[in-house]
Amino acid sequence: MGKRIVVKLGTSVLTGGTRTLDSAHMVELTRQCAELFHAGHDIVVCTSGAVAAGRAQLGFPDLPPTIVSKQVLAAVGQPRLMLQWSRFFEIYGIRIGQVLLTRADVENRQRYLNARDALTALLEQRIIPVVNENDAIATEEIKVGDNDTLSALVATLVSADLLLILTDQPGLFTADPRTNPDAQLIPEVHRIDAALRAQAGGSVSGLGVGGMVTKLNAANIARHAGIDVIIAAGKAPNVILRAAAGEAVGTRFVALESRPESRKRWILAGPKPAGRLLIDEGAVRAICERGRSLLPAGIRAVEGRFERGDTVTILDLERRELARGLTAYNSTDLARIAGAHSHEIAERLGYTYGDEAIHRNNLVILAD
């Protein structure tokens, strides 16, 4: 049976580190996607490069590093980018469809489901969705911000089997390979923890937005949504074909076994968390080990402003992210009942939405 594969192509891959799109390499990547497509796999391409294409198209103008400049460059570059993709896929007789998303398009569950339906409909029609962030209208508040996170979101939306993040590095190393000759490629990762994040460091590639840490965060979302992730070099020969065939290429992040239900996948990948809850050790054990709800008693601090029903992130006292969930109380009221027993809620607030700050059905664990 065909697999569903999201191929994320970063700016550094599409430009080969130069200032313009590398058409020859784009054709080569297209060839590999086409081969998989014709073998019966579903392919979704998550492409960067709009801003880079716009910059080249406008003759490398000297613009201030503002959101508006980026919007202008993306508005000019996105159609150029799509023109290239549609020409290249046409060589192989494949039709593509453009899908431009921002965070706002998946923020509430209904819009998330609409985006999912659109992508699924394209796949059912045997059309390859080519997805990018809608940078021409994206502002700080509504954007996803980087295409690594966007690709994890897209992989979650289409319930992919594999997310392949192609970049200018062969994968994740034990140290920075550019400065440390002893750095070793890590072939397989089963757990993304603080130590691994520290190892990944803040490596940033030239033209793209996300460094290795951004990629790890994206990988963590995807693998908790039940999706295998591979980070590999876009230049490696036949990298897409080899990754799809299960060969050892780059760094593979193994999916957690169970695929959470659709609503939990949305909590994981859809809304940007509006606030943070710091919880004590007892609550960590209750939610992570025993699958319980989060009660107000275990909450030590409430940060940010949010409404009932918003997504919040749950941190331990060392500020490690453990889970995300939909809060039953707004930030003001949650701060008033933090540390209190559930039977005190009505007394303190004059009303109650129930004993739980976050019910287990609205809670997704991110820690391993």
Ligand code: GLU
């Ligand atoms: N969406 C941006 C673009 O097309 C790229 C963002 C990223 O590379 O993470 O230029």
